[in-house]
Amino acid sequence: MKISGAEIFIESLKKEGVKHIFGYPGGVVLNIFDRLYDNKDIQLILTRHEQGAVHAADGYARSTGKPGVALVTSGPGATNTVTGIANASMDSIPLVVFSGQVPTMLIGNDAFQEADIVGISRPCTKYNYLAKDVRDLSRIVREAFYIAMSGRPGPVLIDLPKDVTASKTEFTWPEIKIRSYNPTYEGNKWMITQAAHLIAKSKKVVILAGGGVILSGGSKELKELAEYTDIPVTMTLMGLGGFPGTHELSLGMPGMHGTYYANKAIQESDLLIAIGMRFDDRVTGKIDAFAPHAKIIHIDIDPTSIRKNVRVDIPIVGDVKRVLTVLNKVLKEEVKEQWNEVRKAWLKQIDAWRKERPLTYTYSNEVIKPQFVVEKIHELTKGDAIIATEVGQNQMWTAQFYKFDKPRTLLTSGGLGTMGYGFPAAIGAQLAHPNKLVIDIAGDGSIQMNIQELATAVINKLPVKVAILNNRYLGMVRQWQELFFSERYSHTKLDESVPDFVKIAEAYGAVGLRATKPGEVEPVLKEAFKTKRTVFMDFVVDWKEKVFPMVPPGAPIDQMLFEKPEEKAEKKLKAVK
Amino acid sequence: MRHTISLLVENKFGVLSRISGLFSGRGYNIESLSVGETIDPQISIMTIVTSGDDQIIEQITKQLNKLIDVIKVVDMTELEHVEREMVLIKVAPKQEDKAEVLRLAEIFRGRVVDSSQRTYTIEVTGDEKKIEAIVELLKPMGIKEFMRTGKIAIAREGIKK
Ligand SMILES: Cc1ncc(C[n+]2csc(CCOP(=O)(O)OP(=O)(O)O)c2C)c(N)n1
Numbered sequence: 046m047k048i049s050g051a052e053i054f055i056e057s058l059k060k061e062g063v064k065h066i067f068g069y070p071g072g073v074v075l076n077i078f079d080r081l082y083d084n085k086d087i088q089l090i091l092t093r094h095e096q097g098a099v100h101a102a103d104g105y106a107r108s109t110g111k112p113g114v115a116l117v118t119s120g121p122g123a124t125n126t127v128t129g130i131a132n133a134s135m136d137s138i139p140l141v142v143f144s145g146q147v148p149t150m151l152i153g154n155d156a157f158q159e160a161d162i163v164g165i166s167r168p169c170t171k172y173n174y175l176a177k178d179v180r181d182l183s184r185i186v187r188e189a190f191y192i193a194m195s196g197r198p199g200p201v202l203i204d205l206p207k208d209v210t211a212s213k214t215e216f217t218w219p220e221i222k223i224r225s226y227n228p229t230y231e232g233n234k235w236m237i238t239q240a241a242h243l244i245a246k247s248k249k250v251v252i253l254a255g256g257g258v259i260l261s262g263g264s265k266e267l268k269e270l271a272e273y274t275d276i277p278v279t280m281t282l283m284g285l286g287g288f289p290g291t292h293e294l295s296l297g298m299p300g301m302h303g304t305y306y307a308n309k310a311i312q313e314s315d316l317l318i319a320i321g322m323r324f325d326d327r328v329t330g331k332i333d334a335f336a337p338h339a340k341i342i343h344i345d346i347d348p349t350s351i352r353k354n355v356r357v358d359i360p361i362v363g364d365v366k367r368v369l370t371v372l373n374k375v376l377k378e379e380v381k382e383q384w385n386e387v388r389k390a391w392l393k394q395i396d397a398w399r400k401e402r403p404l405t406y407t408y409s410n411e412v413i414k415p416q417f418v419v420e421k422i423h424e425l426t427k428g429d430a431i432i433a434t435e436v437g438q439n440q441m442w443t444a445q446f447y448k449f450d451k452p453r454t455l456l457t458s459g460g461l462g463t464m465g466y467g468f469p470a471a472i473g474a475q476l477a478h479p480n481k482l483v484i485d486i487a488g489d490g491s492i493q494m495n496i497q498e499l500a501t502a503v504i505n506k507l508p509v510k511v512a513i514l515n516n517r518y519l520g521m522v523r524q525w526q527e528l529f530f531s532e533r534y535s536h537t538k539l540d541e542s543v544p545d546f547v548k549i550a551e552a553y554g555a556v557g558l559r560a561t562k563p564g565e566v567e568p569v570l571k572e573a574f575k576t577k578r579t580v581f582m583d584f585v586v587d588w589k590e591k592v593f594p595m596v597p598p599g600a601p602i603d604q605m606l607f608e609k610p611e612e613k614a615e616k617k618l619k620a621v622k
Numbered sequence: 623m624r625h626t627i628s629l630l631v632e633n634k635f636g637v638l639s640r641i642s643g644l645f646s647g648r649g650y651n652i653e654s655l656s657v658g659e660t661i662d663p664q665i666s667i668m669t670i671v672t673s674g675d676d677q678i679i680e681q682i683t684k685q686l687n688k689l690i691d692v693i694k695v696v697d698m699t700e701l702e703h704v705e706r707e708m709v710l711i712k713v714a715p716k717q718e719d720k721a722e723v724l725r726l727a728e729i730f731r732g733r734v735v736d737s738s739q740r741t742y743t744i745e746v747t748g749d750e751k752k753i754e755a756i757v758e759l760l761k762p763m764g765i766k767e768f769m770r771t772g773k774i775a776i777a778r779e780g781i782k783k
Contacts, residue, residue: 163636164639167636167639167640167643168643168647171690172690175635175636192690223690224693225631225632225690225691225692225693226690347688348684348687348688349681349684349685349688352677352680352681353681
């Protein structure tokens with residue numbers, strides 16, 4: 046029996062086990078939307094912007110490990126997805142994005158709502174397709190899911206011309222074989238053995254764990270490695286949750302807003318074990334001053350990540366989980382050390398750094414400190430929640446003060462740093478986890494970038510909680526202006542233009558709550574967590590608060606600021622008086 | 623250092639753009655590029671000449687390998703190989719230089735493939751040095767147009783550098 050391209054689209058998604066897609070309709074995708082109208086197997090969640098749809102699919106993927114799927118129309122619908130796709134690409138998140146396209150005979154004619162989305166998205170997708178013939182469609186869909194999920198995951202786009210969704214053919218589900226695409230999963234055994242011996246020979250060792258640990262499902266193996274060899278672990282922003290943040294071997298996050306003790310440990314180490322991370326400049330600081338005494342073992346599934354920006358002594362290309370499984374085995378069977386003896390002095394040294402400069406902030410009785418809100422959220426949820434963030438100070442405070450213990454509980458835009466990511470991502474995660482507490486920790490700037498998704502959350506009865514750390518500024522940019530541009534707050538002061546978030550929430554049919562005093566923080570959070578509705582919490586926080594410690598741009602990572610240099614001088618002066 | 627990289631790729635639409643996009647997006651330079659079908663019409667072969675230090679060349683070959691449509695990447699510079707390029711040179715020599723142009727063509731085993739009252743078009747095939755040499759010698763005679771195919775390269779059987 047012959048069926049249409051639109052029906053093939055649905056049959057193929059069913060074969061891939063897709064239950065939810067996020068999308069927005071338009072002229073050229075009407076054939077598909079019509080088939081979705083009374084379909085029982087696949088539910089389309091209508092967002093209020095295509096960027097929201099892609100971020101929601103991304104949040105769905107990050108929180109579940111399954112691919113996220115989005116469907117949009119041609120032209121503006123397709124171009125609106127670009128930020129979401131680039132965002133997923135930078136963070137290696139598996140997505141399959143379907144964009145409608147004008148009929149094949151009109152392609153290249155500057156037809157109404159035509160955009161060359163295959164060309165536009167080429168540099169920010171793992172792969173993309175223009176499906177020109179309905180007979181190729183099911184194979185293309187199958188390949189797209191395979192490519193998105195395998196190797197180093199990433200977004201794949203399929204452009205679907207309108208006539209292809211209308212024309213008919215037999216449905217087949219062909220086995221696929223892509224001869225030119227063969228990701229390496231197993232690490233080289235000889236290299237792994239070399240790594241094990243180097244670990245045994247080295248004293249001051251640090252593990253740098255990245256998003257690859259989470260993507261490969263290797264958290265258990267990482268914990269086993271760290272505990273067995275007594276090696277402390279620092280997790281990049283993307284790696285948070287890949288190793289328990291409350292573990293005694295956890296050093297928290299490294300880099301620009303990382304902990305002093307993580308950065309110190311890296312700089313003083315004689316061996317770094319980098320696992321599923323890519324030495325982003327926010328992690329390394331000044332690259333030629335990074336970890337000057339360390340040998341480096343680098344485990345990553347993507348060969349291009351290795352030796353891209355730091356020298357590597359032992360490169361191991363492979364899937365983190367599989368490589369660590371073998372490494373742990375070799376360490377236990379072939380190396381055998383008295384690890385706690387070897388590591389004693391090093392761990393003691395790290396403890397001293399931890400005591401010297403703990404992660405901290407000054408509490409106030411008068412005004413709400415944003416870090417206090419994050420701490421309270423951690424305390425009240427006992428770490429058992431899915432946390433999304435926006436971008437800016439809110440994101441860094443979350444990374445610092447919420448201790449992520451489990452993988453896939455942090456949804457944050459790491460590589461691209463996309464303001465407006467968190468709220469739709471939280472919506473996607475909530476849809477996948479109806480009974481979990483899902484919280485977006487936001488800034489007053491970022492939340493306005495996709496605030497229209499309140500409608501999506503409310504109409505779908507998704508009880509997402511949004512905690513806005515409202516400082517009336519584009520806080521992170523303001524912080525840079527304060528520290529490096531003589532307090533000239535060029536276009537970062539939002540002030541009276543910040544809308545009444547309580548009223549906005551209510552206007553959309555959500556709950557709006559506000560706290561202006563430290564004592565109100567806990568009651569507001571408790572009330573929000575109790576209700577089954579979508580909630581906006583407006584925390585009016587101290588606008589002057591900055592994210593510290595901070596490595597000034599271009600400095601080595603152990604040269605950190607712990608407060609504003611002038612404030613430090615003032616304090617000293619007062620002390621003298 | 624200069625490297626000649628040979629690629630086998632799927633003969634599909636958009637592949638050239640993926641490859642050139644990789645170079646432009648990461649700030650690498652393509653000095654020359656030639657593409658053609660192989661014996662298997664589903665596969666094309668490309669020869670790219672690029673330059674960079676060891677780390678850049680390593681990244682380029684790894685990034686090329688990572689592209690889904692790239693089947694095989696060989697850095698010819700690491701192998702004993704034969705390189706060839708073909709150029710077409712249109713010269714408009716003065717009357718008194720005409721004999722010299724023809725003599726040079728012959729010395730370089732070039733062929734005159736077209737001539738008009740005022741011009742000769744010479745075809746020369748060879749490696750980079752040979753091409754450079756004849757161009758230098760013909761320049762004073764008045765080169766009107768110059769076309770080149772870009773380099774192609776093939777590894778010598780079984781010989782590693
Ligand atoms: C889409 C986008 N535009 C601009 C930026 C640059 N940027 C980074 S942080 C920031 C300020 C964010 O302000 P807000 O959301 O209020 O968060 P805060 O830093 O105050 O917590 C800006 C503008 C960005 N990251 N993303």
